Amino acid sequence: MAASLAASVASVAMGFVPFYAVYRIMEIVMGASGGEGGAGAWDAAVPWIAAAAAAYVASKVLFGVSTLLSHVSAYTILAQLRRDFAAKLMRASLGTVQGKSIGQIKNVFIDRIEGIEPPLAHMIPELSGSFLLAAGLVAWLAAIDWRMALACVATVPAGLVVFAGGLSAFNRMYAAYVEEGNRVNSVIVEYIEGIEVVKAFNQASDSYEKYAGAVRAFRDFTLGWFKATWVSMNLATSIMPTTLLAVVPVGLALYLGGELAPAELGLCLVMALAVVDPAMRLGAFLNEAKSMEYAVADADEFLRLPELPEPRDRARVRGADVELSGVRFSYEEGEEVLHGIDLTIPEGSFVALVGPSGGGKSTVARLVARHWDVDAGSVRIGGADVRDMPLDQLSELVSYVAQDNFLFDCSLRENVRLGRPGATDEEVAAAARAACCDEFVARLPRGWDTPAGEAGSALSGGERQRVSIARAMLKDAPIVVLDEATAFADPENEDRIQRSIAELTRGKTLVVIAHRLSTVCGADKIVVIEDGSVRDEGAYEELLERCALYADMWEAHVGAKGWAAGSSGAGGAAGARRGRGARSRDGAGAQGAARGTSGAASRAADADGRGVGKEVDPHA
Ligand SMILES: Nc1ncnc2c1ncn2[C@@H]1O[C@H](COP(=O)(O)OP(=O)(O)OP(=O)(O)O)[C@@H](O)[C@H]1O
Numbered sequence: 001m002a003a004s005l006a007a008s009v010a011s012v013a014m015g016f017v018p019f020y021a022v023y024r025i026m027e028i029v030m031g032a033s034g035g036e037g038g039a040g041a042w043d044a045a046v047p048w049i050a051a052a053a054a055a056y057v058a059s060k061v062l063f064g065v066s067t068l069l070s071h072v073s074a075y076t077i078l079a080q081l082r083r084d085f086a087a088k089l090m091r092a093s094l095g096t097v098q099g100k101s102i103g104q105i106k107n108v109f110i111d112r113i114e115g116i117e118p119p120l121a122h123m124i125p126e127l128s129g130s131f132l133l134a135a136g137l138v139a140w141l142a143a144i145d146w147r148m149a150l151a152c153v154a155t156v157p158a159g160l161v162v163f164a165g166g167l168s169a170f171n172r173m174y175a176a177y178v179e180e181g182n183r184v185n186s187v188i189v190e191y192i193e194g195i196e197v198v199k200a201f202n203q204a205s206d207s208y209e210k211y212a213g214a215v216r217a218f219r220d221f222t223l224g225w226f227k228a229t230w231v232s233m234n235l236a237t238s239i240m241p242t243t244l245l246a247v248v249p250v251g252l253a254l255y256l257g258g259e260l261a262p263a264e265l266g267l268c269l270v271m272a273l274a275v276v277d278p279a280m281r282l283g284a285f286l287n288e289a290k291s292m293e294y295a296v297a298d299a300d301e302f303l304r305l306p307e308l309p310e311p312r313d314r315a316r317v318r319g320a321d322v323e324l325s326g327v328r329f330s331y332e333e334g335e336e337v338l339h340g341i342d343l344t345i346p347e348g349s350f351v352a353l354v355g356p357s358g359g360g361k362s363t364v365a366r367l368v369a370r371h372w373d374v375d376a377g378s379v380r381i382g383g384a385d386v387r388d389m390p391l392d393q394l395s396e397l398v399s400y401v402a403q404d405n406f407l408f409d410c411s412l413r414e415n416v417r418l419g420r421p422g423a424t425d426e427e428v429a430a431a432a433r434a435a436c437c438d439e440f441v442a443r444l445p446r447g448w449d450t451p452a453g454e455a456g457s458a459l460s461g462g463e464r465q466r467v468s469i470a471r472a473m474l475k476d477a478p479i480v481v482l483d484e485a486t487a488f489a490d491p492e493n494e495d496r497i498q499r500s501i502a503e504l505t506r507g508k509t510l511v512v513i514a515h516r517l518s519t520v521c522g523a524d525k526i527v528v529i530e531d532g533s534v535r536d537e538g539a540y541e542e543l544l545e546r547c548a549l550y551a552d553m554w555e556a557h558v559g560a561k562g563w564a565a566g567s568s569g570a571g572g573a574a575g576a577r578r579g580r581g582a583r584s585r586d587g588a589g590a591q592g593a594a595r596g597t598s599g600a601a602s603r604a605a606d607a608d609g610r611g612v613g614k615e616v617d618p619h620a
Pocket residue numbers: 095098331332337355356357358359360361362363364
């Protein structure tokens with residue numbers, strides 16, 4: 001940028017040479033210096049003509065170099081800012097990032113940043129060049145005769161007064177313009193993101209109205225602003241360039257009074273005309289300066305978002321057990337969601353988190369993956385606090401599979417490879433096979449090379465889920481957290497997903513969040529979480545016997561299953577009755593249900609005998 005400025009200044013300096021050459025040529029031709037009139041005068045003028053042409057070319061080349069350098073600088077700054085933003089996204093807690101709407105983030109990442117380009121690439125070199133040129137020309141006029149300089153700028157105050165009148169509300173209007181722009185941005189992003197829901201609920205007209213309304217409001221606002229200022233702006237831009245209005249009479253008067261040589265008069269007239277263009281450009285950069293101001297403020301706010309502190313050195317981790325002690329956590333200040341959770345998940349065990357909706361299960365799981373930091377207490381892995389590990393160490397230890405893991409718009413193969421970027425094609429294929437992806441990928445015309453975006457519509461929720469499981473499998477972390485990983489499963493896919501999960505979690509520490517209680521009966525430990533506290537924990541049979549909440553949930557689950565299977569008439573009621581039997585506190589019912597469960601475990605008994613995610617028929 002500094003080199004660009006230097007080139008711009010050099011270009012301006014070169015720009016003065018043609019004016020001086022014009023002056024010398026006029027002097028020569030008019031015979032003012034040495035009376036060389038006639039053909040000889042033209043000979044003497046030729047070097048000045050050549051000098052003017054060369055300086056003009058040099059000035060343009062230097063200006064080109066200046067804008068080239070300023071563009072290199074501007075785009076480098078833009079790229080660096082976008083990299084800084086991405087790094088910030090990685091270092092800030094998920095909560096901080098998710099607290100902003102996609103529209104807002106897109107606005108900063110794309111529009112605001114793009115808005116910095118014109119000021120950086122054009123305003124800084126061109127503005128400084130224009131300013132220097134205008135100021136230099138006026139100074140030169142003053143050197144010839146101060147009255148000529150005054151005459152040249154005589155109309156500027158009048159123009160400025162009109163201009164300032166139009167600008168009085170500029171700051172306020174620009175702020176409102178930015179706000180309107182943000183609003184229309186958010187509405188557009190929301191409309192596009194939610195188009196599926198809009199269509200599903202046949203609200204096309206209402207939602208479209210909100211969208212169209214925002215677009216209309218933005219148009220009305222900008223047009224209103226333009227209409228309110230176009231008279232004064234046009235007036236100002238008409239008055240400002242009228243330098244000749246005063247320069248011609250004053251110049252002629254001085255010439256007639258013998259105070260200005262003819263060549264000087266000619267030069268003054270040329271310079272008075274030349275000062276117009278750079279002076280007008282100064283005004284044109286006003287918008288750009290404002291857009292830069294907002295862009296910098298927004299970028300700055302984003303880059304100052306709080307970060308999760310990250311140590312440099314790797315922590316000493318012994319084993320893959322997970323321990324939460326006294327964990328308190330709130331998403332919003334003053335609204336605690338977890339109230340002192342103590343939980344031990346031994347290495348290699350399978351622990352299920354169950355409980356009513358909103359109780360805090362997902363929050364516990366996310367804290368293990370350190371999507372947020374706890375407010376009090378600690379989350380430890382292998383004896384080390386997750387806050388004492390660099391993020392990549394934690395990432396090596398924990399695979400977090402959510403219900404709607406994102407597939408990037410690259411090939412399915414590359415989506416799986418994200419689990420371990422250095423993996424060979426064979427390793428990717430092996431993970432995909434283990435996650436039972438082969439059959440549906442074979443159906444796609446381009447197989448593993450199909451872009452996920454293109455494949456997205458062709459894949460079921462369960463199939464997408466299996467791609468994310470393959471990704472997690474390739475990563476091969478010793479701790480696997482499955483947050484409602486089978487939530488999308490349709491009956492056709494469910495069995496395959498369960499098999500993939502069993503394969504994924506063989507020999508690993510496994511934390512599963514499940515709504516369908518029958519999918520986690522085989523867990524080593526089931527933890528019941530309600531209202532941010534652990535209500536009880538134990539094996540399935542124990543909980544049925546002693547935890548009323550779990551028994552109620554089991555009953556509701558069994559009832560729901562029965563209801564779902566209700567085609568067989570009494571099945572639902574019978575199921576519910578049996579569920580109720582299971583709840584009886586004398587233990588017999590519970591034992592019966594438990595035995596029934598293990599009896600039904602022909603489906604549950606997976607390869608490693610952990611019963612991971614295998615659904616147990618609650619009616620058995
Ligand atoms: N990003 C968030 N910002 C603010 N509050 C949140 C956020 N995520 C969850 N909560 C709140 O935290 C509480 C616990 O939510 P959490 O998702 O952990 O419960 P859950 O037991 O997993 O629920 P579900 O079974 O419905 O998924 C709820 O009251 C929820 O509204």
